Amino acid sequence: MKVARIETFRFWAKWKNWLFVKVETEDGLYGWGEASLAGAIDGVERAIHELSEVLIGQEAGGVERHWQAMYHAWRWRGGAIQSTAQSALDIALWDLEGKRLGVPVYRLLGGPFNNRIRAYASHWLPNVQTADEAHAGAQEAARRGFTAFKWNPFKNPRFRTHEAETIIHETALMEAARDGAGAGVDIFCDLGERLSARTALSAARAFAPFRPGFFEEPLPYENAKAMIALKQQMPVPIATGEHLMNRWEFRELIEGTGADILQPDLCHGGGITEVKRIATFAESHFLTLAPHNSAGPIGTLASLHLAASVPNFYILEQMEFEREMRDAICTNPVVIKDGYFELPTEPGLGTDLDFAAISDRLGQPLPIRHTTASRWY
Numbered sequence: 422m423k424v425a426r427i428e429t430f431r432f433w434a435k436w437k438n439w440l441f442v443k444v445e446t447e448d449g450l451y452g453w454g455e456a457s458l459a460g461a462i463d464g465v466e467r468a469i470h471e472l473s474e475v476l477i478g479q480e481a482g483g484v485e486r487h488w489q490a491m492y493h494a495w496r497w498r499g500g501a502i503q504s505t506a507q508s509a510l511d512i513a514l515w516d517l518e519g520k521r522l523g524v525p526v527y528r529l530l531g532g533p534f535n536n537r538i539r540a541y542a543s544h545w546l547p548n549v550q551t552a553d554e555a556h557a558g559a560q561e562a563a564r565r566g567f568t569a570f571k572w573n574p575f576k577n578p579r580f581r582t583h584e585a586e587t588i589i590h591e592t593a594l595m596e597a598a599r600d601g602a603g604a605g606v607d608i609f610c611d612l613g614e615r616l617s618a619r620t621a622l623s624a625a626r627a628f629a630p631f632r633p634g635f636f637e638e639p640l641p642y643e644n645a646k647a648m649i650a651l652k653q654q655m656p657v658p659i660a661t662g663e664h665l666m667n668r669w670e671f672r673e674l675i676e677g678t679g680a681d682i683l684q685p686d687l688c689h690g691g692g693i694t695e696v697k698r699i700a701t702f703a704e705s706h707f708l709t710l711a712p713h714n715s716a717g718p719i720g721t722l723a724s725l726h727l728a729a730s731v732p733n734f735y736i737l738e739q740m741e742f743e744r745e746m747r748d749a750i751c752t753n754p755v756v757i758k759d760g761y762f763e764l765p766t767e768p769g770l771g772t773d774l775d776f777a778a779i780s781d782r783l784g785q786p787l788p789i790r791h792t793t794a795s796r797w798y
Contacts, residue, residue: 422446422447422448422450422480422481422482422521423446423447423478423479423480423481424444424445424446424447424476424477424478424479424480424481425445425446425447425477426443426444426445426477427442427443427444427445427469427470427473427476427477427510428442428443428445429441429442429443429456429466429469429470430442430443430776431462431466431783431784432776432779432782432783432784433782433783433784433785434457434717434743434746434779434782435742435743435746436459437457437458437459437462437715437787438457438458438462438784438785438787439455439457439716439717439784440455440456440457440458440462440465440466440469440509440784441453441454441455441456441509441717441719441774442454442455442456442469442509442510442513443513444476444481444510444513444514444517446481446517450481450517450520450521451513451517451520452512452513452514452515452516452517452518452519452520452769452770453512453513453516453719453770453772453773453774454508454509454510454511454512454513454514454516454692454719454723455509455512455688455716455717455718455719455720455723456469456505456506456508456509456688457688457715457716457717457720458501458502458505458688458689459715459787460501460502460787461501461502461787462784462786462787463786464502465502465505465506465509466506468502468503468505468506469506469509469510471506472491472494472503472506472507472510473510474494475487475490475491475494476490476491476510476514481514481517481518481521482518482521484511484514484515484518484693484694485694487510487511487514488507488511488691488692488694488695491507491510491511492507492691499666499667499670500666501664501666501689504666504667504689504690504691505688505689507691507692508687508688508689508690508691508692508695509688509692510692511691511692511693511694511695512687512688512692512693512719512720512723512770515529515692515693515694515723515726515769515770516719516769516770517769518769519768519769519770520768520769522768523768524768525726525764525765525766525767525768525769525770525771526693526723526726526769526770527725527726527727527729527730527764530693530697530726530727530729530730531730532726532729532730533729533730533764534729534730534731534732534734535728535729535730535731535734536729536764537761537762537763537764538725538728538729538734538737538761538762538764539568539569539735539736539737539760539761539762540567540569540736540737540738540739540757540760540761540762541567541568541569541570541571541607541609541736541737541738541739541760542562542565542567542569542570542571542739542741543570543571543611543714543715543738543739543740543741544571544572544573544611544740544741544742545558545559545562545570545571545572545741546558546559546570546572546573546594546598547573547742549572549594551594552593552594552596552597553597555594555595555597555598555601556597556598556600556601557601558572558598558601559597559598559599559600559601559602559606559608560601560602562602562606563601563602563603563606565741565760566757566758566759566760567606567741567760568605568606568607568760569606569607569608569609569634569736569760570602570606570607570608570609571608571609571610571611571637571738572598572608572609572610572611573610573611573612573613574591574594574595574610574612574624575587575591575612575615575616575624576613576615577590577591580615580620584620584623588620588623588624588627589627591624591627591628592627592628592631595608595610595628595631595633596630596631598631599631599632607634607736608631608632608633608634609633609634609635609637609660610628610633610635610636610637611637611638612624612636612637612638612639613637613638614638614639614640614641614642616639616640617640618640618647618650618651621636621639621640621651621655622651622654622655624636624639625639625655625656625657626656628657629656629657633657633658634658635657635658635659635660635681635682635711636655636657636658636659636660637659637660637661637684638660638661638663638664639651639655639659642661642662642663642664642665645673645674645677645679646673646677646679648661648674648679648680649673649674649677649678649679651679652678652679652680652681658681658682659679659680659681659682660680660681660682660683660684660711661674661679661680661683661684662674662680662683662684662685662686662690662713663684663685663686663689663713664689665685665690666689666690666691667690667691667695667699668691668695668698668699668702671683671685671699671702671703672702675702675703675706675708676706678706678708680708681708681709682708682709682710682711682735683699683703683708683709683710683711684710684711684712684713684738685699685700685710685712685713686712686713686714686715686716686720687712687714687716687720687723687724687727688714688716688720688723692723693723693726693727696712696727697727697730697731700727700731700733700734701731703733704731704732704733707733708733709733709734709735710728710731710733710734710735711734711735711736711737711738712724712727712728712737712738713738714737714738714739714740715738715740717743717746717747717750718747718748718750718751718754718755718772718774719770719774721739721747721755722755722765722770722771722772723770724737724738725737725755725762725764725765726765726770728762729764737762739757739762744757746778746779749778749779750774750775750776750777750778750779751772751773751774751775752772752773752774752775753765753767753771753772753773754772755771755772
């Protein structure tokens with residue numbers, strides 16, 4: 422059963438492009454992958470078709486062999502564009518293999534270890550400005566059954582010149598959110614690389630009484646030593662890893678215990694094959710895994726199957742505001758009940774895709790920021 426065709430499909434999904442890849446064999450069986458990226462999507466799509474040369478005409482089975490062939494396709498390896506393209510093809514090959522064998526992907530990965538996958542609502546409390554808004558939004562997350570949600574404090578550009586004022590304001594929002602959510606709901610804080618070590622520590626000390634579940638990416642990802650040093654002082658857990666593309670890029674962070682929670686992204690970090698290895702590496706250092714997942718339905722399902730198979734899994738991100746659109750293009754939408762994903766039982770990832778509901782949402786280049794300002798202070 423040889424790979425015969427590889428196609429890509431791109432759609433605009435509110436804030437970035439969803440890019441799907443279909444890997445089809447000569448007998449008509451196919452698997453889906455996803456390469457959605459908030460970045461140079463034209464480059465990713467082109468890279469998928471360039472990497473297709475590695476797969477077309479080859480037997481579809483043997484995902485590890487294909488992963489190595491794609492990774493070593495050129496001497497210049499890695500990077501977000503090539504890694505995202507490879508990740509999508511890897512996910513599609515796993516979907517195809519599960520369908521060929523008639524079992525869910527998590528079975529091929531040794532699962533299920535976890536029969537229910539804890540989910541959290543990401544990008545919650547968007548544009549929140551007042552304590553009343555934070556309180557009501559947190560209550561709504563709990564009402565929907567989520568045991569955790571994530572919001573994005575410290576997005577105010579005035580933070581550079583009004584540090585104390587901004588920390589006081591954001592802390593009041595965190596306090597209101599904690600009161601609204603109640604004691605049993607975890608509140609995660611996505612800092613999006615916006616802070617320095619000094620401001621991250623000040624913010625964490627202010628937030629600590631309200632028990633944030635983690636501070637995500639308080640610093641830019643490029644400097645693992647800086648994150649390791651910060652981790653030794655932080656009164657709250659650190660989560661990071663969405664921008665790291667493989668086990669080698671995670672190595673310094675893991676060995677230096679620069680985070681409490683690791684967040685590899687299956688659509689960028691080497692697909693199911695590589696993130697499974699990262700999870701095992703993390704487990705050897707007693708670190709937990711909370712996969713980053715801002716993807717559409719295929720990236721979400723790939724993350725779900727991986728989460729079901731690893732013992733050090735913690736929680737899985739999902740974009741609640743995109744759930745309706747994700748479900749609309751799935752023939753078998755993933756189910757979230759009482760704050761947990763239910764495991765699919767169908768072969769492969771567990772769904773086919775039908776793009777009729779989003780056929781008018783044509784893909785488009787992501788706007789450039791047009792600023793010389795760094796993301797950190």
